Amino acid sequence: MDFKKYLLVFFFFVTIIPAYPANSGSIKGKVRLEGRKNYSSVLVYIEKVNGKFAPPKKHLVMDQKNLMFHPKILPILVGTTVDFLNSDSVLHNVFTPTECAGSFNLGTWPTGEIRSHTFNDANCFVTILCDVHPDMQAWIAVLQNPYFVKTTQKGDFEIKDIPEGKYELKVWYPFYKTVSSEIEIKAGSSIIKNYILKK
Ligand SMILES: [Cu+2]
Numbered sequence: 559m560d561f562k563k564y565l566l567v568f569f570f571f572v573t574i575i576p577a578y579p580a581n582s583g584s585i586k587g588k589v590r591l592e593g594r595k596n597y598s599s600v601l602v603y604i605e606k607v608n609g610k611f612a613p614p615k616k617h618l619v620m621d622q623k624n625l626m627f628h629p630k631i632l633p634i635l636v637g638t639t640v641d642f643l644n645s646d647s648v649l650h651n652v653f654t655p656t657e658c659a660g661s662f663n664l665g666t667w668p669t670g671e672i673r674s675h676t677f678n679d680a681n682c683f684v685t686i687l688c689d690v691h692p693d694m695q696a697w698i699a700v701l702q703n704p705y706f707v708k709t710t711q712k713g714d715f716e717i718k719d720i721p722e723g724k725y726e727l728k729v730w731y732p733f734y735k736t737v738s739s740e741i742e743i744k745a746g747s748s749i750i751k752n753y754i755l756k757k
Pocket residue numbers: 622625649650651688689690691694
C-alpha cells in the first residue's frame with residue numbers, strides 16, 4: 559500500500575468510526591402515563607444485557623426532605639450503595655418490606671445523618687418506607703445493567719451505546735402496568751419507540 563492510500567485508510571478509521579461506537583446503537587422515544595399530564599420519572603430499562611457491569615464507586619443519595627423521599631424513583635445498577643440522608647428537622651426512618659432486598663430496617667435518625675445500604679440483588683424493585691411517616695414512599699429499582707434511564711417531564715427518553723442485539727425493554731412506573739417490548743438494537747443506528755402505560 560502506498561503512503562497516500564495508507565493515510566486515507568488511517569483517516570477513515572480515525573474520523574469515521576468514532577462517530578458510531580463499535581457495535582452499539584440507541585433507542586429513544588416518548589412515554590405517556592394514562593390519566594396524567596406529567597410524564598416524568600418513568601423508568602425505561604433493558605432487562606438483561608450479557609456481561610458483568612461494575613457498580614459506581616460513588617454512592618447515590620436518597621434524601622428525606624419536607625416529609626418526602628427525593629428522588630421518589632431511583633434506578634441503580636446492582637452493587638450500588640445508596641446513602642439515605644435526613645435533611646428534615648424531624649426524625650426519619652428507612653425500612654423496606656421487599657424480600658429480594660432483604661427486608662432491611664436501617665433504624666431512625668436525626669437531621670444531617672446518613673445511613674447506607676448496598677443493593678446486591680438484581681431485578682429487585684424495592685419499596686422504601688419510613689415508619690415515622692406512613693405517607694412517605696419511594697422506590698429503588700436494582701437493575702442488572704446500566705442501560706436504563708428516567709423520562710423527562712415531557713416523557714422523553716433515550717438510552718445510548720447499547721451493544722447490538724435483541725432485548726426485552728421494560729417501561730415501569732409505580733401503580734401502572736409494566737410494558738414489555740422486544741427491541742432490536744443495530745450498530746450505528748437509533749430506533750424510536752413510544753409507549754403508553756395504563757393503570
Ligand atoms: Cu419519615
